Amino acid sequence: MPPGFLLVTSEPGTLVSLEEFHDWYNNEHVPLRVKHLPAFLTGARFGAADSLNPSWLAVYDIDDTATFKHESYTRLRANRSQRESDLVQRLELLDRRTYEVVADSGESSLTSSYKPSNPIKCLITHWINFSGDESSFHTWSNDAFRSLSSVEGWARTRTYKCIDNLKTGTGVAKDPEAQIVPKYLAVHEVLSLSVAELPDFVVASNPGSVARVEEIRCWNLYRAYSTIAQENVVSSS
Template identity: 35%
Template sequence: MVLQSGDRTGFLAVLTHPYESSNEDNNPRSSLPLTEFHDWYESEHIPLRLNHLEQFLCGARYKAISSSKQSLETNAPDWLALYLLSSPDIFTQSVYTSLREKRSEREKDVMKRIEVLVRITGEVLAVNSPPQDGNNKTGTGFEPGLPSPWVLTHELLLDDDELAKETLATWNNPGDAYSSHSLIRSHLIKVLESGVARFGLGVSEPRDDPHGLKSGYWIVHEFATKDGAEVFAKKSLGSTSTQRDKVEWTLWEVYKAYPCIAQGNLKPN
């Protein structure tokens, strides 16, 4: 689904790193192989949400490719699931909370073997797109068909909604030094709640965790090319100006976008 500014839309991001046992691990059963991780996502986690709940407008998964650090940390989240929902109010309603309260035994077992899990809920505060010249293909966003092949995520270290919106607009101005011809659109997320869990144990103060958020805004940029995303990250997010303090970013490559009941494109079983 491609959103337009003005829609009051919920946003959910789940960043995970499945546990990988080492040769020194005395309990190899604690490992979560990627095949098992993906099978659980594909056959249980995604269908419970997108196949049954109309509040889930779309969903897509991405794999981490690079980051602002020299290399991806060994225990950094390397899988990202993004969802847009009909309203941010859904996060306090039983249709959503029951998904976590009534986990299956299979899901409980998988969750115990996820080394790092970061959950971000929020509201889409603004969506901006640079002007299109007719040759650019904006694709289908986070829906099947032509999903955005690359997304760049990072925090926005501000504390004012209007200033955050102004910064987002600047990134989508083709005449600005911080813009990119590869940029499809940018989402400004006002974070409602974020938390970090390790091996199923919740962390009460996620800001003390290196993978927790430090600000109230999270940005998701969609890009048409990897090179365009990396150039944008280096010249825009590496700035030390007042509005663009240097932040850590991660570049993700699309893994899969999913059909859902809200889109009316589910295939019959």
């Protein structure tokens, strides 16, 4: 099965303090995944750089999309601690989306992406609805990579197809339409968010008439986490 990607956006809201939110995320939620599951290759959190909500983003590279249905992973939500269960019920938003990788421009010598040694400092995310099929999106992705490679400050882009999603929280409407999300995602790793304003980047990252970019967000790195997968590579080398 293809490599996977887990992306979670969240908003603490008025019922959860920022201190409580970060303590839970940093000391319970993330470690239970990256320190215990070898399938979690990387993990990092970013804060909004555009003053929009949701304010927080967590991203994880996953070795295989089969992980999303494996008991080692699903039990983490099924058997939440009392603390986590209580906090999740008070969050304004917890928007979890799982993806499979469509295309990858490749690792950059400028950054380690989400690893704690030289992590990427900024992300630009494009949520996209594409009118063609997946093969057409794959073709567009590779064309975009070639164009982006000449953009100063660009490091890497990966594109994904959403395979599952769930929004929960006090601010989420009960209407089924609230659960609808764009099918595709492009995550651009950049050295500075000023890249977002460069004409060459705007042109190269725009799918044009075959698609509609539903949302563009900009993010600054909050923290990159070491994982058991990374530690296993170091110990075996």
